[in-house]
Amino acid sequence: xxxxxxxxxxxKKLKAQGKKTxxxxxxxxxxxxxxxxxxxxxxxxxxxxxxxxxxxxxxEATIYHHLKDLTREPELLIVDNKKTRENKGIFYKLSKIAExxxxxxxxxxxxxxxPEAFKEIxxxxxxxxxxxxxxxxxxxxxxxxxxxxxxxxxxxxxNLENIMLNNMGNAEKAFKEGAKPKxxxxxxxxxxxxxxxxxxxxxxxxxxxxxxxxxxxxxxxxLKEEIxxxxxxxxxxxxxxxDIHYHxxxxxxxxxxxE
Numbered sequence: 001x002x003x004x005x006x007x008x009x010x011x012k013k014l015k016a017q018g019k020k021t022x023x024x025x026x027x028x029x030x031x032x033x034x035x036x037x038x039x040x041x042x043x044x045x046x047x048x049x050x051x052x053x054x055x056x057x058x059x060e061a062t063i064y065h066h067l068k069d070l071t072r073e074p075e076l077l078i079v080d081n082k083k084t085r086e087n088k089g090i091f092y093k094l095s096k097i098a099e100x101x102x103x104x105x106x107x108x109x110x111x112x113x114x115p116e117a118f119k120e121i122x123x124x125x126x127x128x129x130x131x132x133x134x135x136x137x138x139x140x141x142x143x144x145x146x147x148x149x150x151x152x153x154x155x156x157x158x159n160l161e162n163i164m165l166n167n168m169g170n171a172e173k174a175f176k177e178g179a180k181p182k183x184x185x186x187x188x189x190x191x192x193x194x195x196x197x198x199x200x201x202x203x204x205x206x207x208x209x210x211x212x213x214x215x216x217x218x219x220x221x222x223l224k225e226e227i228x229x230x231x232x233x234x235x236x237x238x239x240x241x242x243d244i245h246y247h248x249x250x251x252x253x254x255x256x257x258x259e
């Protein structure tokens with residue numbers, strides 16, 4: 001019996017490809033509109049130029065310009081052929097690279113892996129948890145780009161908030177003038193604002209908060225699936241499905257000094 005043929009792995013080439021992909025991902029954080037497009041598609045699913053322009057409050061020419069960059073090699077966006085066939089205009093979705101780097105964690109990760117990780121961490125002493133937290137920051141794959149990434153993310157959320165407020169303001173004005181809503185099924189927009197504040201003193205408290213927020217994310221993901229199935233069953237067309245966005249932003253209101 002002949003020996004199995006050895007597979008040669010070009011590690012140098014793999015490393016170069018990995019660096020090229022990482023550089024490509026990091027480029028996105030530097031351009032607010034490109035990062036916003038990625039986040040919009042991640043949050044709201046496959047989108048065409050018209051939908052992205054509406055969500056982000058940008059003109060279609062600007063969106064087109066940035067889509068050209070996001071679809072070049074290595075691709076961060078690819079054409080969603082199924083949605084494109086079913087709807088007007090070309091629809092784009094995240095590529096595998098973008099899903100790995102920008103996508104939301106799958107439900108099984110939220111339901112099993114993260115709760116297990118939080119449980120394991122919270123069983124440690126306060127000193128051990130502090131050391132775990134420091135190692136997590138030191139080994140974070142986005143270290144060096146973390147602040148810029150979050151700055152772009154907050155800017156994206158701010159854009160969406162402005163759209164929500166503009167929708168509410170336009171509807172409010174129309175109601176005062178006696179105009180009737182065209183969409184009788186969903187006549188008026190909304191905006192939610194939930195300030196959540198507390199005092200904490202150690203990383204253990206932070207992991208307790210993160211575990212709590214993960215529970216919220218699990219329930220939200222389940223509700224998202226349930227509502228999607230209901231709309232599919234009732235055959236509600238895509239153009240009648242209203243995009244809705246909630247986000248919770250949190251962080252320490254404190255100064256951290258370094259030696």
